[in-house]
Amino acid sequence: MHERRYADLWRRGGIVLVAAILLAAVASTIYFVNRRYEHSLHPSQEIPWLASQLESEYLKTSEALRLYMLNGSVTHSDLLLRFEVYWSRVELMDQGFRFVDVENEIWKRVRPTLFRALKGLDSVISDPRFHETPEGRMAIQDHFGVSDDLDMLTQDAIRMVWMRNSELGRRAMNTVVATLAGCLVLLIFLAGAMYIMARKQKALALAEHEAKEQALASNRERERFMASMSHELRTPLNAIIGFSEIMRSQTFGPMDRKYREYADDIHVSGAHLLGLVNQLLDISSESDEGKRIIVSEFRIADALRDCVSMMTPLSAEKNLSLSLDIRKDLPVETSQQKFQQIVINLLSNAVKFTPDGGAIKVVLDAMTDGTTVVSVQDSGIGMAEDELSSVFNPFFRSTDPYVTSSEGAGLGLAISKQAAEQMGMGLDIESVPGRGTTAMLSIPVELVSPGRNQQLLLA
Amino acid sequence: MKIQIALRTLLFALTLAFISGSPVSVAHAAERVILTVSGESAGTGEALSIDLTLSEITAFEPDVLRTTTIWTDGEIEFKGVRLEKLFALIGLKTPARVRCKALNEYAIEVPMSDTERTTVLVAFAQDGAFMRVRDKGPLWIIYPRESGIRDAADKMIWQLRSMKALY
Numbered sequence: 001m002h003e004r005r006y007a008d009l010w011r012r013g014g015i016v017l018v019a020a021i022l023l024a025a026v027a028s029t030i031y032f033v034n035r036r037y038e039h040s041l042h043p044s045q046e047i048p049w050l051a052s053q054l055e056s057e058y059l060k061t062s063e064a065l066r067l068y069m070l071n072g073s074v075t076h077s078d079l080l081l082r083f084e085v086y087w088s089r090v091e092l093m094d095q096g097f098r099f100v101d102v103e104n105e106i107w108k109r110v111r112p113t114l115f116r117a118l119k120g121l122d123s124v125i126s127d128p129r130f131h132e133t134p135e136g137r138m139a140i141q142d143h144f145g146v147s148d149d150l151d152m153l154t155q156d157a158i159r160m161v162w163m164r165n166s167e168l169g170r171r172a173m174n175t176v177v178a179t180l181a182g183c184l185v186l187l188i189f190l191a192g193a194m195y196i197m198a199r200k201q202k203a204l205a206l207a208e209h210e211a212k213e214q215a216l217a218s219n220r221e222r223e224r225f226m227a228s229m230s231h232e233l234r235t236p237l238n239a240i241i242g243f244s245e246i247m248r249s250q251t252f253g254p255m256d257r258k259y260r261e262y263a264d265d266i267h268v269s270g271a272h273l274l275g276l277v278n279q280l281l282d283i284s285s286e287s288d289e290g291k292r293i294i295v296s297e298f299r300i301a302d303a304l305r306d307c308v309s310m311m312t313p314l315s316a317e318k319n320l321s322l323s324l325d326i327r328k329d330l331p332v333e334t335s336q337q338k339f340q341q342i343v344i345n346l347l348s349n350a351v352k353f354t355p356d357g358g359a360i361k362v363v364l365d366a367m368t369d370g371t372t373v374v375s376v377q378d379s380g381i382g383m384a385e386d387e388l389s390s391v392f393n394p395f396f397r398s399t400d401p402y403v404t405s406s407e408g409a410g411l412g413l414a415i416s417k418q419a420a421e422q423m424g425m426g427l428d429i430e431s432v433p434g435r436g437t438t439a440m441l442s443i444p445v446e447l448v449s450p451g452r453n454q455q456l457l458l459a
Numbered sequence: 460m461k462i463q464i465a466l467r468t469l470l471f472a473l474t475l476a477f478i479s480g481s482p483v484s485v486a487h488a489a490e491r492v493i494l495t496v497s498g499e500s501a502g503t504g505e506a507l508s509i510d511l512t513l514s515e516i517t518a519f520e521p522d523v524l525r526t527t528t529i530w531t532d533g534e535i536e537f538k539g540v541r542l543e544k545l546f547a548l549i550g551l552k553t554p555a556r557v558r559c560k561a562l563n564e565y566a567i568e569v570p571m572s573d574t575e576r577t578t579v580l581v582a583f584a585q586d587g588a589f590m591r592v593r594d595k596g597p598l599w600i601i602y603p604r605e606s607g608i609r610d611a612a613d614k615m616i617w618q619l620r621s622m623k624a625l626y
Contacts, residue, residue, distance in 0.1 A: 053563070056563075057563060077491065081562065081592060084591060084592030084593045085562050085563055085592055085593075085618060087592075087593035088592060088593045088594070088595060088617075088618065089563075091593065091594075092530075095530065099529075
């Protein structure tokens with residue numbers, strides 16, 4: 001169950017990790033593609049700007065030239081200044097194309113003409129009357145001649161950059177789309193894996209549920225069987241025991257001695273059989289998994305006193321001394337009914353296996369580690385060491401003649417051990433043949449009532 | 460502060476007196492104005508607009524900056540006047556920002572905080588020669604290449620024609 005849960009967690013963790021890696025891959029791809037795109041764009045962006053600035057300065061210079069020649073509203077000094085600025089823009093345009101290392105057919109064609117016109121005007125413009133000389137007029141004509149070329153250059157530069165940007169953008173977009181497509185395929189694969197996993201889990205859960213239902217049904221069937229068996233077995237046995245009791249007590253008149261002995265035998269055997277049936281039914285019902293324990297808080301000494309009083313008549317029959325020694329009493333939280341059942345079982349064993357005139361002692365004490373121990377000590381026949389290991393097995397019976405002559409199916413200690421473990425207690429037996437047996441029921445500190453437990457820990 | 464302002468005014472007056480009493484003043488009379496700086500007087504606070512010729516600018520004690528630029532080849536020695544010093548020398552209050560405009564109407568704002576982080580030079584000479592308009596002169600604002608100032612290239616305005624102090 002745990003292994004499956006861990007495997008499931010690993011699978012889920014793996015999926016989350018893969019998804020995170022995919023996302024990081026997509027994000028970093030987009031980031032780097034975008035950066036590369038922007039970086040590629042940067043220098044060539046200048047070209048249309050430089051071309052438009054050049055055209056603008058050309059137009060301003062041409063206008064200044066026209067006005068200077070027409071009416072002198074522009075001074076020669078202003079014209080020179082305008083021309084200088086225009087010159088700087090031509091230089092910058094040329095520099096711009098070299099800087100971005102872009103081939104442009106228009107510029108290749110325009111450049112020589114433009115520089116020729118520029119230098120031609122430069123060679124004459126310092127003379128205030130340059131426009132009146134043949135060389136000046138030629139230079140002015142050359143200057144105005146590049147107008148269309150510059151206009152075309154601006155348009156072409158814009159188109160060139162637009163196309164270059166489009167190509168870069170297309171490449172960047174292709175990379176992004178390819179990455180996204182790859183991620184999409186992986187995501188589909190992951191989703192498929194998750195779907196299959198979820199289906200498997202659902203099937204497993206369904207199977208588990210069905211198995212549980214089956215087990216519950218089986219339990220219910222057993223309970224019904226146990227109840228009917230209990231009724232079916234106990235009813236005739238009660239009749240046998242009851243009627244043999246009537247016969248033994250000669251209620252309806254005296255009987256022959258032999259018949260009385262037979263009636264005694266029937267009664268004893270019937271009672272024995274009833275005991276066996278009860279024990280069998282008990283162990284069957286005790287083995288039910290998860291049987292609910294009704295927990296209550298009680299003092300161990302009080303519970304022990306009840307058990308001792310219950311067993312006093314039986315011990316008295318065998319002339320046994322039964323004493324209770326309370327050295328340390330504590331309140332506990334557990335099933336009182338089960339606790340007493342165990343103690344009574346231990347006491348009845350002690351009474352059963354202690355010859356007449358013996359002694360039984362119940363001691364309640366606490367160990368240094370906080371464990372409380374209830375020990376039932378008897379001065380009985382005891383057990384050999386090899387028998388001790390099997391003492392908790394169901395139907396275990398000692399080979400000792402004293403034991404074989406006594407009643408019992410050998411289920412008592414098995415039931416007690418099971419009940420003790422169910423409550424979180426321990427049950428151990430120590431024994432020396434011919435000297436007696438000590439059964440020790442250990443109650444761990446965890447079962448001591450919370451308030452008291454805390455006090456103990458503090459102490 | 461008052462002393463500082465008085466000293467600045469005195470320095471400006473002395474500079475003008477020096478210019479007017481020197482052969483440069485002859486050139487000044489015929490020279491074209493290459494830079495107009497407007498701002499508030501450090502002494503009186505009144506609005507002033509000061510026209511400067513190349514001779515006047517070169518009369519100030521020059522600063523030198525060696526650097527490369529993205530528009531030129533190799534390292535160049537620029538000579539000029541540090542921007543913050545220029546305002547002090549002509550007796551204007553130090554502004555928070557300066558709006559600079561070029562001959563082709565290109566304009567950009569230069570924050571004076573840049574001058575605290577690096578050298579911002581109003582350069583008039585490049586490798587010992589005055590710059591022609593066609594060579595990005597006569598005035599070019601220069602930042603060192605590795606200044607780390609944001610958008611320094613945009614602020615390196617050439618063919619500088621006017622500066623307006625913004626307070």
